[in-house]
Amino acid sequence: MNLKSYIDLVALLEIDPSTREENRTFALTHPLLKNKPLEQIGAWIALHYDRLKRPLLSETFSSYLYATTFTLVVISFILGLFTGFGLLSYNGSEPVNVIYFMVMVIVFPLVTMLLTVISMFRAQGTHNVLVHISPAFWMEKILTLFPGRVEDNIRAFKLNPLLTNWLIIQRAQVLSLFFSLGLLLALLAMVVTKDIAFAWSTTLHISPEEFHLFLKNIAFPWSEFSPSAVPSMTLIEKSHYFRLGEGTSMLDPEQLGEWWKFLAFATLFYAILLRLLMLFIASFGFKRALKQSVLILEGSRKLLREMNEPLISTHERAAENAWDLHTQGYRQTVNTLDASYDAVQGWAISQDDILVLSDTLGVIAPKHLKVGGSNSLEEDDEVISGSEGEILLLAKSWEHPSNEFLDYLLDLSKKVDKIVIMPLGTGADLYAVKSEDLDEWAKKLSSIENEKVWLKRSHVESSKGEEENGNA
Amino acid sequence: METPKQSSVAHPTFAVVGHPNKGKSSIVSALALDDSVHISNTSGTTTKKRSFPLSVDGRVLYELFDTPGFQRARRVLAWLEKHDVPADKRHEIVQRFINEHQEDTRFNDEIELLTPIMEGAGIIYVVDASKPYGEEYEAEMEILRWTGQPSMALINHIDDNDYSQEWKRALGQYFKMVRTFNPMQTSLAQHMSILESMAQLKEEWIAPVKASMKLFEQYQEQMLERSAALLTTLLYESLSMVERFPVKTEEVYAEDKEKVEEKYKEKLRTMEVNVQEQIEKIWNHEHLQKTQEMLTLDEMDLFSKETASVFGLTRKELIITGATSGAAAGAGIDLLFAGHTLLLGGLIGGVVGGTGAYFGFNELSEVKVLGQTMGKRYLEIGPMENRNFPYILLGRALYHTVQVASISHAAREVFDMKMDQTFKAQWLSDTLRKNLETYHKKFRSGKSVEPKDLKAYEALIHQTLKALLEGE
16 A cells, blocks of 8 residues: 555545445455455555546656655755765865764754654644654745646645655655765765865864764764774874864874765764664654555545445345325215115125114115125125115225225126215224325225215314315 | 245245235335335335345345235135135145236236245235224135245234234134234344244244344444444544635635634534434435434534533533543653652643633634735634534434434334433443543544544444443
């Protein structure tokens, strides 16, 4: 996983190229990647790579990053080179004070490395001051001020603060490294092309012995394998330079040049080798930050979950082909029953119950007949063939009309003049009918549109009750 | 001819059948955890059988069929009874009925419901025991007996009346198992109990249905985990969110700051709504209709007694939380100095934390003007500074999740998601508050959060959700 694949991942998560099912299938077909989240994500990116919009943001970003870094590296190198030439410039009258060069190749790198270590510990924060004062940060800011340098999509793209911080830390090490290489090259070039007389001079009261001890400590890392690169006591004593004193006349000019070895090794060790180590740590930190950034991305957490959780499904994905009857209500309704009918029939109601109900309703009829329910179809046909005139058909209101009931109605309507259907509630509810049940009856009866079929709207539990406007 | 005993599919299948409008679709909806099933008061709205497979990674463990209700049961039975055959041949007659009436539109519903049974599905016959038993059901039960398939009856109660005793007496004559199931209740125990009964229908089905039961438990756990992950993301992103808006004018006016604040609030509201939608999707409630108050941020007096007691922490709780987390940080210092600070670190930390909580709540976050010196100014708001906000947001999110997880998939009414005063006491203990505050502090620190912190927070939310759902 590198920065480029991280940017590809962010772009892919935005377009959400695969379904949950596809992600799970992907994980099942790549069993070796199980429990390796970064590898899994890497392989997923590779699979969907072609879906990314061209030009790739990652490529644009990488080339921008490369170009900016390259420019800054060149600038740093040149800066280092010129700094080196400046520090080592020798006009022939005064020797070059090695302390200036030592500050630049020992003190400056050590201080900046210390700041780098602190900023590494604080890299989690959004506003990391140490990161923001880094040359790598503000040099790029200056570059962005030049017109046409940065494309809009890069401006719009926001890396998270953690990654940005590590990126700056890592880049700062590269720039410092090249700055130091510039210094080293300047030193070597000056040594080769000029005869430089080095000396040391300070306002502080430091004796040559103390300075020798100090330099011996500094040169400790290479003193074993290159003793000539450790300044000797004689050299230190003889190269002590006093502006108002006797100067360096007491020293052989050939010996004064011996300092260059020490300076070259100091640059190599403190400014280059230690910086390489910092660069290595920064690269490691960047990789770790990249891993952390990938794993805290909401999209990637969801993606990993989708890949690694068994896909459990309980429902059908296809839309249901269901319908609802929508009618304006049934227009043929009666509010009150007649005193008598030619027959009272009960759909799936026992003979005894029909008699009791007729009595309760105060309806007189010569015939009380059971239909539907446990009757056979032949028995129903017999009832139909014997029917005439006006029929009161009682039914259970909660058993909404089935097609079988509608068949019966249509057959009966061919033989009689009028059928009044009266849905009734349960005995426990004193036969009161729920308005929603009555609405369902009305809906179903609308579907057959038979002028002989009427619906009794009464005995309703709700406020609708007897307020219905019948047209009977 | 294929017999129903020789199932054409490898997994157990179950057909939910019955009289029209007795809750078949509600039961399927509840058992399949699918709120897309069309449920209507109008009988006959389900016109085609619909399959609801329980699958894990594409492997079907069992399949449930929602079927249309019987519409012409007596006519079908009359046709079957014309054939005088011994009991062991009756299923062949049913198959012949299906074959001969494929093109007969009158029997569409019966063919749809009998086909899966004749292909080997177990029968789940649904009745509504809130209405009295009627003899018209006998034709249906007799047809089902003719199929020769294992069967059970499921007693549903659409309303409060109870006629289950008379139903049990009748059903006991036709079905070897009679169970009660209320699709409006969403207890996992009830669900498991029905699956257990379904497993008993046929010996070969015991293992796959038991495996399905385990999978359902795993599915429940998966939904909980995914919800906890989403709530964690919501809290993390809303607390850590930093928004920047460029300022084009010379001066920064109060209206600019107000606009920025409004945009910030709008973003927070959108985040909450999006997460709610995703939670509903996780729990298969994509069709849920609800009424709910939006997250109130305007004129947000989080410390009015009313607001705080319903949604967030009271002033006292906030100060304690602030002090406790401050003291915890101070205790770290004490530990570092091996107690040589005489525990002053803890004391100072507590006082600082408590005071911070007392003073740091009136605004969501300060609007800062940045980039003055660079010439490109912008306003920045965030991360969230309000100490009460995470508790309000989390309380609402938990309440919504628990409600969604507890709603039956068979329910179709509009739900009022108004949180009551008692909810906070149900989930927020002192220990949990203390634990949550540790992470809230990290989230609003502006620093990048480690994946392990998000995991730990997720575990806390998961635990809380589980406890809330178990207490339901």
